Structure formats: C-alpha cells, structure tokens
Amino acid sequence: MIKIRIIPCLDVDNGRVVKGINFVNLVDAGDPVKQAKFYSENGADEITFLDITATHEKRDAMVDIIERTANECLVPLTVGGGIKSVDDMKNFLSVGADKVSVNSSAIKEPKIITEGAMKFGNQCIVVAIDAKKIKNSWEVFINGGRVGTGIDAIQWAKKVEKLGAGEILLTSMDRDGTKKGFDLELTKKISSSVGIPVIASGGIGKIDHFVDGVVKGGASALLAASVFHFGEFGISEVKKHLISKGINVRMDY
Numbered sequence: 260m261i262k263i264r265i266i267p268c269l270d271v272d273n274g275r276v277v278k279g280i281n282f283v284n285l286v287d288a289g290d291p292v293k294q295a296k297f298y299s300e301n302g303a304d305e306i307t308f309l310d311i312t313a314t315h316e317k318r319d320a321m322v323d324i325i326e327r328t329a330n331e332c333l334v335p336l337t338v339g340g341g342i343k344s345v346d347d348m349k350n351f352l353s354v355g356a357d358k359v360s361v362n363s364s365a366i367k368e369p370k371i372i373t374e375g376a377m378k379f380g381n382q383c384i385v386v387a388i389d390a391k392k393i394k395n396s397w398e399v400f401i402n403g404g405r406v407g408t409g410i411d412a413i414q415w416a417k418k419v420e421k422l423g424a425g426e427i428l429l430t431s432m433d434r435d436g437t438k439k440g441f442d443l444e445l446t447k448k449i450s451s452s453v454g455i456p457v458i459a460s461g462g463i464g465k466i467d468h469f470v471d472g473v474v475k476g477g478a479s480a481l482l483a484a485s486v487f488h489f490g491e492f493g494i495s496e497v498k499k500h501l502i503s504k505g506i507n508v509r510m511d512y
Contacts, residue, residue: 262507263473264304264480265494266458267487269294270311271321271340276488292327294488299332302494304509306332307428307482309360309387310340311403322350329355339387339428345374352379360428362387363401366408366415369422376423384426385458386419388412390445391432397445404432416449416457424455428482431461436485438464446476458482469497470504 269276269291276291295306308328310321325338338351339360348359359379364371365386375384389404390397390412397412416427429449431442441459450457456479459472463483472478486492498508 261479262509263478263501264458265302265469265497265508266305266307266337266480266482267294267298267303267494268307268309268460268482268484270309270484271324272311291321291324292331295328295336296331298487298494299334302498302510303334304480305335305337305357307337307360308339310338322354325351325356326354337385337428339385343371345371345378348375348379348383352383358383358385358426360385360387362389365419366399366401366410369418372419372422372424376425381423381425384424385428386424386426387428387430388416388419388449389430389432390442392442392445400432412445413448413452416453420453420455426456426458427453428458428460429478434462435460437462438486440464440468441472441476441478443471443475446472446478450477450479456480466492466497466500469501470506473501473506474504 271291276294298306325336329336335357337358337360338356342348342359342361343364351359361371372384372386389400391400399408399410399412399415400406401408429446431445434442440462446459458480459476459478460482463486469481472481498510501508
C-alpha cells in the first residue's frame with residue numbers, strides 16, 4: 260500500500276520564505292535553510308522549494324540555497340522556479356536536489372520534460388500545474404500565476420505524463436492561502452486521469468483537509484506551507500491524524 264507523503268513547501272522570494280493568499284500579498288515566513296532543517300528533523304517526507312519570482316523577474320534560481328540545505332537535511336529536496344533548460348536541472352541536481360519542478364518552461368517548451376526525463380530519469384521530473392477555475396474548467400497559469408495560457412489543466416496533466424513527467428504538483432490558485440481546503444474536484448479529476456503521483460497543494464486550513472486530499476482527492480502526497488510555517492500543525496500531528504483515519508504514512512523518525 261502506498262504511503263502518503265507530507266511535504267512542507269518553502270516559497271522563496273529574494274532568499275526568504277514567504278507566504279501569501281491567491282499568490283499575492285506575500286509576508287515573510289523565515290530563513291529557508293533553517294526551516295528546511297527543522298522540517299527534516301520533524302517528520303517531513305520531502306521538502307519542496309519554489310522560487311516564486313525567478314521566472315517572472317528572469318533571475319537565476321537559488322542554487323546556493325539548495326546546496327546549503329542539502330548539507331543540512333536528510334530528506335529528498337525538490338526545487339522549482341526559473342528552470343529553463345536541462346542544464347538548469349543539472350545545476351540543481353548536482354548540488355543536492357533530488358527532483359526538479361518545471362512549470363512555465365514546460366508550457367513554453369514541452370520537450371524540456373522529455374529531455375530531462377531521458378537524462379536524469381522520470382523520477383526526477385516534476386511538472387507543477389498552477390490552475391484557476393474559469394467557468395466550468397480549470398486553466399493553467401504560468402509566471403507565478405500571473406499569465407493565463409488558455410490550456411485546460413486536466414488535458415495538460417495527461418500530456419505531461421506522456422512527455423515523461425514522473426509526478427505532478429497541482430496547486431489550486433483559487434484555494435492558495437485561503438485555508439478553505441484543497442480543490443477536491445480538480446484534484447480528483449487529475450489524479451484519476453493520470454497514472455503518476457499527484458501532489459495536492461493550495462488551501463490547507465484544517466487538519467481534516469489533509470484527509471480529504473487523500474480520500475476525496477486521490478492525492479499521493481499532500482503539500483502545505485503556512486499551517487506548518489506558522490505552527491498551526493506539526494507534521495507528526497498531521498501524520499498521527501491520518502493514521503487514525505486509516506491512511507498509511509511514514510512514521511520512522
């Protein structure tokens with residue numbers, strides 16, 4: 260039986276962890292390396308770093324932060340934001356990242372998914388999908404949620420799997436930072452449409468939202484930010500609650 264992963268997400272802007280609502284109104288939430296080390300020591304199954312303004316501002320992404328974090332943490336690290344080429348992927352993987360996440364570059368040049376998977380293995384390639392509901396469907400947005408693409412999120416999820424993605428990081432822009440829970444309809448539609456793991460993201464506010472992400476959304480992993488950063492829940496607390504609901508998680512720490 261698959262073990263559900265709990266993944267703290269560190270959204271990084273100018274070297275600091277930040278958190279906002281609906282991708283805007285960002286507030287400072289701490290030092291990324293220190294936060295990552297804390298999570299690594301307190302039950303995180305993986306840690307995801309997203310340089311949320313790297314693509315928009317055309318900055319180089321945070322190789323130095325990943326290198327310092329890899330030296331401090333024992334859990335797998337995923338990094339995204341501003342990755343535009345296979346060479347960018349190599350730069351992160353060579354300093355200690357275990358996976359790389361692409362969003363904007365995958366939309367603009369889908370072959371980056373296939374090329375990355377061929378060079379590093381499918382398990383290293385995560386495609387991030389930032390989706391916003393428009394009428395009765397969900398549209399993919401890029402550049403930190405600033406630019407709509409007109410692409411249907413469910414169809415895009417199917418395509419990235421065929422291109423070689425090993426995992427999908429699905430964020431509901433409508434739910435991001437709202438604490439109203441995951442967009443379960445969107446999560447279920449995508450998780451049931453692909454054969455690769457789907458990480459649910461965007462909207463955690465109550466501990467039962469984690470349960471819903473698995474039971475109702477079909478997610479293989481659950482990602483959260485502010486509820487961990489500001490101490491509303493501990494990772495071990497979340498895992499014990501999931502176990503009480505019959506959900507299999509790792510408790511080997």
